[in-house]
Amino acid sequence: MGFKPLPIGVENFQEIIEQGYYYVDKTAMIKELLEMRGKVNLFTRPRRFGKTLNLSMLQCFFEEGYCDARRLFQGLFIMHQDKDFTGYMSGYPVISLSLKSLKQPSFELSYMQLKKTIAEEFRRHDRILDSPCLTEAEKQRYRNICDVQGKEWDYLDALKFLSACLGKVKEKKTIILIDEYDVPLENAYFSGFYDRMTAVIRSLFESALKTNGYLEFAVITGCLRISKESIFTGLNNLKIVSITSPAYSEYFGFTEQEVRDMLEFYGRECCMDTMKTWYDGYLFGKTEVYNPWSVINYVEQVWADPESFPKPF
Numbered sequence: 001m002g003f004k005p006l007p008i009g010v011e012n013f014q015e016i017i018e019q020g021y022y023y024v025d026k027t028a029m030i031k032e033l034l035e036m037r038g039k040v041n042l043f044t045r046p047r048r049f050g051k052t053l054n055l056s057m058l059q060c061f062f063e064e065g066y067c068d069a070r071r072l073f074q075g076l077f078i079m080h081q082d083k084d085f086t087g088y089m090s091g092y093p094v095i096s097l098s099l100k101s102l103k104q105p106s107f108e109l110s111y112m113q114l115k116k117t118i119a120e121e122f123r124r125h126d127r128i129l130d131s132p133c134l135t136e137a138e139k140q141r142y143r144n145i146c147d148v149q150g151k152e153w154d155y156l157d158a159l160k161f162l163s164a165c166l167g168k169v170k171e172k173k174t175i176i177l178i179d180e181y182d183v184p185l186e187n188a189y190f191s192g193f194y195d196r197m198t199a200v201i202r203s204l205f206e207s208a209l210k211t212n213g214y215l216e217f218a219v220i221t222g223c224l225r226i227s228k229e230s231i232f233t234g235l236n237n238l239k240i241v242s243i244t245s246p247a248y249s250e251y252f253g254f255t256e257q258e259v260r261d262m263l264e265f266y267g268r269e270c271c272m273d274t275m276k277t278w279y280d281g282y283l284f285g286k287t288e289v290y291n292p293w294s295v296i297n298y299v300e301q302v303w304a305d306p307e308s309f310p311k312p313f
Contacts, residue, residue, distance in 0.1 A: 114184070
C-alpha cells in the first residue's frame with residue numbers, strides 16, 4: 001500500500017480524493033441522512049472536527065453535474081449500499097453557502113460580505129439564465145443579485161429565490177448546505193451589532209427553510225447552538241444534532257478504530273497509547289471520538305520522527 005499525504009488544512013472532498021490524500025471514510029453519513037429524512041438538520045460541533053469537509057462530501061455526492069461522483073466515491077462505504085441510497089447520487093441541484101467570511105468589524109461590512117457570498121453562489125449556477133423556464137423579470141432579478149446590485153429584500157430572500165429558479169429549470173427540489181452559520185452571529189455579538197445581524201440571518205433562513213416548496217432538505221453546521229428563538233423562529237421542521245445527540249455521533253471526529261487504522265497505515269501502531277492520552281476525551285452522544293486536527297498533525301509528526309514528543313495542536 002503506497003504512502004498517502006495527510007490532509008492537513010484540506011477541507012475539499014474532491015481535492016482529497018483526487019490528490020490521493022488519506023481519507024477517513026465518513027460517507028455513512030449520507031445513508032443516515034437519507035434514512036432519517038430530516039428536513040432541516042443543524043449540526044453543532046467544535047472547531048476543526050470535519051464539518052466543512054462533510055458538507056463538501058455531501059455536495060460532491062448529491063449535486064447534479066458538479067463532479068464525477070461515481071469515480072470519487074468508488075470504494076467508499078456509500079457505494080456498497082443498494083440503490084435506495086446510491087440512486088440519489090448526482091440527483092439534485094445544490095446550493096452551498098459558507099458564512100465564514102462574514103466575520104467583519106461592522107454590520108455594513110458584514111452585510112456587504114453576505115451579499116458578495118450570495119452573489120458568488122448565484123454566479124455558480126448562472127447557466128440556468130439560458131433557460132426559457134424563467135421569466136425576463138426573474139432573469140433580471142437574478143442578474144442584479146449576481147452583480148451585487150439587488151434590492152435589500154433580494155438578498156434576504158435569495159436562497160428561496162435561487163432554489164425556486166433551480167427547481168423551475170431542473171424540475172427538481174434543491175438541497176441547501178450552509179456552513180459556519182454561527183460565525184456572523186458570534187462576531188456581531190462581540191462587535192455590537194447582534195440584533196441587526198440576527199434579523200438578517202433570520203430572514204435569510206426563514207424564507208429558505210420554512211416556507212420553501214422547492215426545498216428537498218438542508219444541512220447547516222456551526223460550532224455554537226444559537227437559540228432557536230433568535231433565528232429559527234417557527235421552524236417546526238428543524239432537527240438539532242448537538243454533541244449530546246446519539247444520531248450522527250461518529251461522523252465528526254475520529255473513532256478509536258479509525259485512529260488505530262490510521263496509525264497502522266503509517267506504521268506507527270506503537271504511538272496509540274500516547275495518542276489516546278493526548279487527543280482522546282470527546283464524547284458525542286455515546287461515541288468516544290478524537291480531535292481529527294490533532295490526530296492528523298500528530299500522525300504526520302511521528303511518521304517523520306517516532307520518538308518526537310506530542311504537543312497540543
